[in-house]
């Protein structure tokens with residue numbers, strides 16, 4: 001057993017929860033604070049940490065001790081300034097009315113609550129947390145994980161009176177965190193499983209989440225049975241439980257209202273709430289499309305669905321993937337184009353669970369359009385990929401760049417080939433039409449100067465009403481908005 005901290009002053013529930021004497025301020029006004037590297041004292045999680053997680057588990061009242069804070073492994077005072085450290089946060093809660101349903105909701109509040117602490121920044125969720133705090137906070141005495149624990153216990157108890165007991169354990173030894181993470185992954189998988197049998201048309205209400213508005217003020221997640229919140233930690237069931245216990249909180253009911261387009265996922269009720277919550281910056285959303293009025297993304301998304309224009313296809317990359325994706329861009333580079341609460345056609349912040357949804361990018365071609373994803377993600381969602389496509393989707397183990405990608409797709413007869421064929425046919429039809437329009441007069445030859453690079457301004461020609469004409473350009477430099485290249489044998 002690690003170090004046990006005394007938080008007796010927080011054990012005065014339910015009538016009087018005292019705000020703990022705290023070295024820095026705690027309150028909503030500190031949400032959205034960014035802690036940049038030069039201001040940082042040290043960080044937990046993030047790219048450099050070996051292991052990290054945060055988890056909330058409901059327990060029986062006799063299983064935990066209220067306001068107990070346990071630190072397993074070295075505390076902040078034993079860590080070096082500027083360092084990056086592993087961290088696991090386990091919050092155990094109990095109460096006569098506490099049910100398993102609310103675990104996901106309470107877990108996402110860790111993000112909210114830690115951001116309330118002056119000088120602390122928390123991003124992401126579940127197995128991918130990243131926490132920084134400032135040199136200033138440290139100077140004021142914020143030198144132990146005990147302070148994180150006290151803030152969390154106080155905020156949980158004041159926000160959720162149904163919690164009779166809250167116990168917090170911090171793990172800082174990577175091996176121990178990795179061990180705990182295995183259990184956490186099983187718990188998350190069970191939570192995610194629940195929504196898979198429910199379809200969007202089976203329910204009358206969706207839910208909104210504005211928990212990330214402190215970082216992306218115009219962003220609202222629309223949470224439906226078929227589209228989990230972009231961070232992957234709030235499913236439709238979680239959002240429903242959250243809005244039941246805290247109707248004025250960041251999760252709320254959205255009446256679907258009239259269906260405008262089932263395929264794309266456009267609902268009058270959703271648009272109405274979205275317009276209001278985004279303060280007019282988003283007018284309409286196609287819940288399932290990444291191209292036409294796509295869902296906005298804050299910054300906490302678990303993955304990105306990205307367009308690959310060279311092959312008119314879609315790739316998926318997750319936050320944990322450190323290499324360049326097949327389009328030559330890293331997750332962080334693409335995240336810049338994806339985040340901020342704006343609609344970015346071609347870049348869509350998504351939960352990995354959304355890949356399991358029967359509505360996944362349906363209006364854009366669904367799985368028939370997906371050509372690449374990291375191996376680990378593919379393994380996780382394999383059972384939800386249609387059996388006839390699963391082997392046709394490449395990973396970093398199959399291809400490294402777009403040239404290899406085309407070869408792979410052709411060899412595997414990926415359904416994207418059909419799309420290419422259709423586009424080629426459409427392009428040929430367009431060229432034929434252009435040619436037919438041009439072939440309207442007698443043959444005309446325009447001879448240009450024989451030497452040098454010449455830029456000409458052609459006079460307006462009156463073309464004959466019938467017959468054809470021929471234009472011969474020699475040593476010419478042509479600037480054009482659109483070029484149609486045709487095979488000679490098609491003449």
Ligand code: SF4
Pocket residue numbers: 108209210211212213220221229230231232233234298300301
């Ligand atoms: S990503 Fe979406 S669902 Fe998750 S906390 Fe942020 S707003 Fe809520």
